[in-house]
Amino acid sequence: MLNIPDTLHHWCEERRPFALATVVNVTGSTPLPPGTSLAVNAAGAVVGSISGGCVEAAVYELCVQMLADGGAPARARFGYSHDDAFAVGLTCGGEIDVLVQLIEPETQGHLSAALKAVMAGRSTALAQVVQGPLPLLGRTLHIDAEGRGTYHGTLGDERVDRSVATQASAQLRAGRTACVEVGGGGTSPQHLVVLVHVHGSRPRILIFGAIDFAAALSEAGHYLGYRVTVCDARPVFATRARFPYADDLIVEWPHRYLEHTEVDTRSAICVLTHDTKFDIPLLQRALGLPVGYVGAMGSRRTHEQRLALLRDAAVPQTQLTRLHSPIGLDLGARTPQETAISIVAEILAHTNRATGLPLSLGTGPIHRP
Incomplete structure (x- = not known):
């Protein structure tokens, strides 16, 4: 909901x-x-x-x-x-x-509280009983980002509430909506199936290099619901007029910004500068972070030169294998807008562990569990 x-x-x-x-x-x-x-x-x-x-x-x-x-x-x-x-x-x-x-x-105070938190942009979970005794069916319990809920028999009794809140907190940390089962044992005789609705903070896409391709990519990222950050050390290029879709517009050396900003496993880092004085220190930092995706723009020759410089900088091979370069899927893209689509397509395919191949060449269900 x-x-x-x-x-x-x-x-x-x-x-x-x-x-x-x-x-x-x-x-x-x-x-x-x-x-x-x-x-x-x-x-x-x-x-x-x-x-x-x-x-x-x-x-x-x-x-x-x-x-x-x-x-x-x-x-x-x-x-x-x-x-x-x-x-x-x-x-x-x-x-x-x-x-x-x-x-x-x-x-339905719990529902109202959860909706208010979502509207405010806060991470929240709402547990909803979807299978169990009829008097409890549809009841909800709101759990905030700190794992706090209200334990007054909302879902049957306080023990059930606490059990649901614990499992909902785990789902909230994972950022995943899913069904969980509680009760049916010694702690609570009532067996319930509870759907935990999770709303997390928006995943980030960090774009380094304030060029035309970055402007198109920032618009595509905004459309997909990412929190878009554009960073460049050159203030003449990193302007609000050029990047109206960026949530954050940063004028700073890329690697220095990446050292103190907050990222997580859902974050995507796109290095579009293809300038070694920016790329190498930035990629050294980015490839060592627990982010979901790291990609870098450039030709295949640029990619090979970049890998050599990263090896010289003692970046481990296990980290180098994480680098998506040249960035994007092979869509025949040439314009900034086409290139942006190829990049976000690769990010989506990597995030969802999909092949990136035409669906007409595959078999089995289109929508994965």
């Missing part, structure tokens, strides 16, 4: 009841992952999507019925229809389980 925080937060602030449909389990190839939601308010306004269009109309009707009846939360399953391609079903061949529930903002 954290895929539509702005509208849900607005409805909660106005105390508007709404029906919420959430994907809680997927099997096979499906368009959208668990945690994705669609919501409908009493006026019939709809926000979000759970299947990319395949079953939206049917889920909308379930939400309208939930608003009219005010019934208990219920699960529904949608899958591919072999008999009628136009029947309600997922034409991609997978199956999804959807939990539909009525949200009364005045009694």
